Amino acid sequence: MSKRKTERLLGLVVCLLSTRRYLTAEQIRDAVPGYPEQDDLFKRMFERDKEDLRDLGVPLETGVNHPFDDDRGYRIRQQAYELPELRLEADEAAVLGLAARVWRRAELAGAAAGALLKLRAAGIDADPKTLDEHSPVPQGIEPRLGTPEPAFGPLWEAVRDRRPVTFSYRAAGRSDPQRRELEPWGVVNRHGRWYVAGWDRGRNATRVFRLGRIAGPVKFCGPSGRVTVPDGVDVRELVRDWDSAPAQEHTALLRVRTGAGVGLRRHAVSVRPDDTAEGWDLVTTRFGDLGWFADYVAWFGSDAVVLDPPDLREAVIRHLKGVLA
């Protein structure tokens, strides 16, 4: 069954590639073996075959040979079908193999392998074993991209096909997920996490969502081509702005036990011994968000004490009491 279908599809591709004229469905049935006699069966099978070829990226064209022809015909223009001529230097071919390995086990791994196969078919050698000596990327560098978020697949398709989507989203710190309708503009990986940026139809505003916080399935809610990415939109920038930590415009003074609080000392402005308390240092450091920094100081337990500012000191005390509550 499956072999017959492969034969038929292959015949269809060869047939349409070798014609300059548009061939009608009837002419195709005559030329390509494997189609049934009954008209309705043929019609259904032919529709499915066309769909399959388009899914593979075969550029199937429809048209008429003369303006007064009744039946539309089909052809594949060789120029639209073929991968253009492509010559790679040895160092370029070497990084190509590395790029294809980046997606191993992730959503686009199959697509990367498919691309590599086509490039090999164009005469390019991307075998890592023979190419490592040419590689500008030294051996031992192995970049990897994962897509553990189930929402990645459908959102990538939505971005690719410019389709609006709907999903339920649990914003940080909220107890209930909320329904969102989004015109997705792009997906971005930042700090190892995937984000989608686009136009939130319900909020009437540009929004960024973290894929890991999408609860349940992502559904398409409109046809392909319905989303327009506005000119000048840079999805990387949108995500960077959404995710970036606030500027570190506040200064804190802490007493930190000698030999401890390595994380606090790492980014300190100054560290000096505390003359009034043996075994302690005075650490001056900068912070952005007070709540975040109070939580962070608590990580160090009894090895770090906030001396100033008072509101930070109060926040840490309140926070520690919360542990005991």
Next chain:
Amino acid sequence: MSALVTSTGRLQRLLALVPYVMSRKSVGLAETAAAFGVSERELVDDLNLLWCVELRAPDPYCPIDLSYEGGEIVVSQAESMGRPLRLAVDEASALLVALRMLVEVPGLEDRSALSRLIAKLEAAAGEAASVSAQVAVQVDIPDEGAERYAAQIRAALSAGRRLHLRYYVPGRDEATERDVDPMRLHIVEGRPYLEGWCLRAEGMRLFRLDRVLSLDVLDVPAAPPPEAQPVDIDQGLFRPSPDDVPVVLELSPAGRWVAEYYPCESVADLEDGRLRVVLRTPDTGWVRRLALRLGEDGRVISPPSLVADIREAATAALTNYVI
């Protein structure tokens, strides 16, 4: 494997097979089978199928002529199938996104091959390349230090030298000193890691570059023992051992980030957006710190000894504020 290949999947292979052979004039069966990831038998089936393709109208003819006598494949006629199909959007995007990510990898001396390849692929993919601009990967370069460390590691890798690290372990709030024989520099999930044989731990370890406090390339050759085998990072970076202690934590909506940040053995939804997670760890010390950091947003439920530790630690910390 091959039983799962769909008709269209096989068609893709067949369409690539003809130009693969033609661009190489002639090529061995074994080599071709390896390149396509199939057995020689499957390959011969493919070749027979191609050879049998027949068009009936207007006159019957066979568009493809090939032979594989003596294990060498030669395609003598292939009509218009001599070139591979152009790249699909997914295919072009997968390669271009990966290449643009590689450009950002810290510690590369020469990025010109990458830029040249990106330009060539964009040109070859044409319209299919445009969507790839809507997918981006940013590699974290936590600070200039990481870029410098990556360059040092790269140099040590090619010269086969040992490294000395001062490495920050937040869970123990320690700056550790260790000698490491470097094996690989990974970029996993956009974050750079050094993988190597740690002489102090006598085992393979992964080190996050943003936690390296200082790094020196030693004048000592790296000599990892035979048992130093690379970690299969595709299985995940952190693999808990069965001996690890299970810790049960309840998180408020504001504490849910824990489940995103740390690998959890299980995550269960409770009422009101709360979560119950189970972590496994060989060292509960960092969970104590995590609980202090979470405050009201996270509560350790078990083991009971850890619950007591946390109360003690919070009480001790509060005592510092009583004057």
